[in-house]
Amino acid sequence: MTNLLELLEMKILEQRDGFIKMSMPVKDQVKQPFGYLHGGATMALGETACSIGSANLVDTTKEIPVGLEMNTNHIKSATDGFVYAEANILHQGQTTHVWDIRMTDDQNRLISVMRGTILIKKLNK
16 A cells, blocks of 8 residues: 555655655646646645654654644745755644744745644554
8 A cells, every 4th residue: 555655755855853854756746737836745745744753753652643734835836856845843742743844946945834733642552
């Protein structure tokens, strides 16, 4: 079974506590009908980055991160190359994490800015 990371060819480039950088190629499967990077694909990359970033900060045998709210402003788009998400944690609480995510292209031009709120869900075992 293929997950979203594999389907959209997302890759983790760098990670440490409170920071993660990921990439996604701008290929046909992430473009809208007019040939530009789809805003939803950009948001999928951003939410994935902050979800993985939160997973790195919790004990996933006891709790898991799930997206609670994502807010994105699209500044420009891309038609080829790669898009990169750099996520930095702003708030690391017991039940929520808030992330600042900046998406850029191969020339380091700003594509989108995003704020992601992640719920830290306790597992019932």
